[in-house]
Amino acid sequence: MAVCxxxxxxxxxxxxxxxxxxxxxxxxxxxxxxxxxxxxRTKPTIEDQDATLDGxxxxxxxxxxxxxKPLLYGWSNSTLEAQAAGIELxxxxxxxxxxxxxxxxxxxxEQVLTGKIPSCTLDDVRNYAxxxxxxxxxxxxxxxxxxxxxxxxxxxxxxxxxxxxERSCVAIDVRKSSTATLCSNYFYxxxxxxxxxxxxxxxxxxxxxxxxxxxxxxxxxLGTLLRKTExxxxxxxxxxxxxxQEKMDLLQKLIAKLSEITAFKVVPMVEHYNTRGFNQLLLDxxxxxxxxxxxxxxxVHGPMQSMIEAARSCDAxxxxxxxxxxxxxxxxxxxLAKKPLIAIDPRRSLTTDAAKVVIPSAMCGFEAxxxxxxxxGVKIAFDSVIKGDMQxxxxxxxxxxxxx
Amino acid sequence: xxGAMEIYQLLPKDACKECGYASCMALAVALLNxxxxxxxxxxxxxxxxxxxxxxxxxLLAPLENASETxxxxxxxxxxxxGNCVVACPVNVAAEPTRCAxxxxxxxxxxxxxVEDGVVKCMNLKECRRFGPNKVLCNACTVTCPxxxxxxx
Amino acid sequence: MDADxxxxxxxxxxxxxxxxxxxxxxxxxxxxxxxILDRQEMARLGVKDGxxxxxxxxxxxxxxxxxxxxxxxxxxxxxxxxSPWSNQLVGDEVCNASNPGPKRITxxxxxxxxxITQISExxxxxxx
Numbered sequence: 001m002a003v004c005x006x007x008x009x010x011x012x013x014x015x016x017x018x019x020x021x022x023x024x025x026x027x028x029x030x031x032x033x034x035x036x037x038x039x040x041r042t043k044p045t046i047e048d049q050d051a052t053l054d055g056x057x058x059x060x061x062x063x064x065x066x067x068x069k070p071l072l073y074g075w076s077n078s079t080l081e082a083q084a085a086g087i088e089l090x091x092x093x094x095x096x097x098x099x100x101x102x103x104x105x106x107x108x109x110e111q112v113l114t115g116k117i118p119s120c121t122l123d124d125v126r127n128y129a130x131x132x133x134x135x136x137x138x139x140x141x142x143x144x145x146x147x148x149x150x151x152x153x154x155x156x157x158x159x160x161x162x163x164x165x166e167r168s169c170v171a172i173d174v175r176k177s178s179t180a181t182l183c184s185n186y187f188y189x190x191x192x193x194x195x196x197x198x199x200x201x202x203x204x205x206x207x208x209x210x211x212x213x214x215x216x217x218x219x220x221x222l223g224t225l226l227r228k229t230e231x232x233x234x235x236x237x238x239x240x241x242x243x244x245q246e247k248m249d250l251l252q253k254l255i256a257k258l259s260e261i262t263a264f265k266v267v268p269m270v271e272h273y274n275t276r277g278f279n280q281l282l283l284d285x286x287x288x289x290x291x292x293x294x295x296x297x298x299x300v301h302g303p304m305q306s307m308i309e310a311a312r313s314c315d316a317x318x319x320x321x322x323x324x325x326x327x328x329x330x331x332x333x334x335x336l337a338k339k340p341l342i343a344i345d346p347r348r349s350l351t352t353d354a355a356k357v358v359i360p361s362a363m364c365g366f367e368a369x370x371x372x373x374x375x376x377g378v379k380i381a382f383d384s385v386i387k388g389d390m391q392x393x394x395x396x397x398x399x400x401x402x403x404x
Numbered sequence: 405x406x407g408a409m410e411i412y413q414l415l416p417k418d419a420c421k422e423c424g425y426a427s428c429m430a431l432a433v434a435l436l437n438x439x440x441x442x443x444x445x446x447x448x449x450x451x452x453x454x455x456x457x458x459x460x461x462x463l464l465a466p467l468e469n470a471s472e473t474x475x476x477x478x479x480x481x482x483x484x485x486g487n488c489v490v491a492c493p494v495n496v497a498a499e500p501t502r503c504a505x506x507x508x509x510x511x512x513x514x515x516x517x518v519e520d521g522v523v524k525c526m527n528l529k530e531c532r533r534f535g536p537n538k539v540l541c542n543a544c545t546v547t548c549p550x551x552x553x554x555x556x
Numbered sequence: 557m558d559a560d561x562x563x564x565x566x567x568x569x570x571x572x573x574x575x576x577x578x579x580x581x582x583x584x585x586x587x588x589x590x591x592i593l594d595r596q597e598m599a600r601l602g603v604k605d606g607x608x609x610x611x612x613x614x615x616x617x618x619x620x621x622x623x624x625x626x627x628x629x630x631x632x633x634x635x636x637x638x639s640p641w642s643n644q645l646v647g648d649e650v651c652n653a654s655n656p657g658p659k660r661i662t663x664x665x666x667x668x669x670x671x672i673t674q675i676s677e678x679x680x681x682x683x684x
Contacts, residue, residue, distance in 0.1 A: 025508025027484035031521025154506030331648030
């Protein structure tokens with residue numbers, strides 16, 4: 001059995017057939033992730049010229065050693081071991097650390113990791129939850145096996161009958177997503193940016209008051225469903241997080257209110273396979289879940305939600321296992337693209353194309369083993385399933401640290 | 405997907421009973437269930453129905469790809485999410501410690517399994533829709549987020 | 557003819573798959589460089605499926621293909637799959653009231669004869 005590192009569900013029941021030519025139980029996204037082993041692999045380069053791995057590592061070490069304010073960015077597609085090596089490197093060279101969630105899930109994840117919002121494991125969801133709420137999230141596209149493995153269709157300890165009889169699924173979104181089509185009776189369509197009003201409306205419905213926002217009858221229906229829920233699970237996605245922004249305390253209030261009535265847990269729908277691992281590791285090490293700077297020795301929390309500051313103020317950046325030039329807003333991507341970049345990545349991306357130094361690495365889960373935290377915080381260990389001579393992120397980071 | 409009414413509208417509607425059915429509507433249902441072929445309607449072969457015959461051929465073409473239970477999988481639409489694998493009552497009974505609890509199947513007795521990122525169908529005779537005493541189960545179609553599975 | 561729209565970005569498994577085949581594949585471009593508009597809105601703009609639209613705001617601009625929505629009517633609301641193309645329209649600072657980020661991009665769309673913006677050009681703009 002192999003583990004898929006294609007998303008933060010870290011599915012553990014993957015069976016490879018005929019070497020690596022076929023695989024059972026990988027979803028479309030996971031299969032594409034697996035197939036990507038064979039396309040667009042990087043090779044070591046320095047300023048677009050082919051180099052040796054040793055040469056690229058030496059050049060990267062030189063750039064970082066000479067930088068006054070280096071930035072180490074990415075981490076959500078790295079093992080816990082590589083993340084730990086990254087934190088050590090940051091301490092040694094006085095770098096700033098930024099994860100890929102700087103812009104999105106941070107506030108919410110912090111509340112979950114510090115216990116301000118109650119959370120649970122996905123196994124708890126499968127065993128006990130009778131209501132799952134997808135809010136600004138579309139797992140059918142982003143985490144394809146979420147509903148089948150945990151949140152809607154499987155049988156659990158407390159739910160021996162089929163999903164139709166014992167579980168309800170709610171989708172709250174601005175568009176009729178693939179997931180929303182599966183929640184026919186409980187799909188709530190919101191105009192963009194009105195999630196705060198929707199929360200107020202649910203709270204009114206829970207209090208038996210007339211909701212001010214949304215279709216009154218349907219809001220009362222939702223209130224009734226939530227009231228009779230024995231164990232609820234809320235899965236907030238980027239849609240909700242971006243919409244609420246500084247009003248995140250509203251969500252906390254809603255969960256607190258629901259918790260007075262019944263058990264209600266929150267599992268943030270982080271995207272990459274070890275996003276949560278980085279937040280947890282950094283929290284344990286520094287007391288902050290993201291945006292930490294070691295510029296002056298001790299860990300200082302950088303301005304929250306200001307990746308732009310980090311991108312502007314750094315004088316060199318190491319990007320690992322992510323493609324910020326594709327995924328970040330243009331302004332930030334542009335600020336970053338102009339810095340001397342070092343990219344550690346198994347595959348070609350806009351970021352590796354813009355990087356001064358490219359260091360190829362093994363693909364975690366396939367060519368390298370390690371551990372990672374699933375979206376619900378459960379630690380999953382995996383071994384490599386393919387023999388390769390690529391070095392892992394962890395090994396590369398250790399070599400850079402040693403060279404500096 | 406095509407319906408019996410749509411087929412009926414294109415039939416001669418003369419109730420000649422030569423196909424063995426009492427009405428053209430009954431034939432339409434039989435065509436949909438693939439129990440009869442268009443050629444079983446002699447009137448349709450008359451040149452004056454050539455246009456309608458051609459249309460019916462087109463309408464019924466997708467059914468030819470359907471399995472014996474009427475199941476059609478569109479792999480290009482499939483997310484490989486496994487909702488159908490986990491919802492299918494036959495799968496659940498075959499692998500109570502795997503499919504029933506959300507994991508991919510290991511054995512050979514299941515009807516639906518995800519391979520190379522898309523769902524595949526096997527052991528059709530085990531499907532509740534198989535044979536004359538079929539149950540019109542639709543667990544695999546209603547749980548599909550992308551209409552990648554359907555029954556004709 | 558043009559229209560002011562609010563663009564909400566979302567995830568799509570097929571575009572994700574195409575991105576894993578390669579950022580520079582035609583498939584990734586075709587699925588990413590696309591804006592989904594209300595049918596009536598498209599009729600008003602005089603564009604059909606696949607015809608090109610310039611999408612621009614204070615941050616940047618991209619030329620993408622129009623696609624008619626299959627959802628119920630949503631005038632003034634448009635959708636794009638999260639990609640380097642949609643990110644061209646998202647500003648520096650996000651997560652505050654004045655700039656709500658990739659889930660609420662305000663932009664103007666207008667028909668154009670210009671070609672679809674290529675990913676190599678997006679990279680060039682970042683490095684310029």
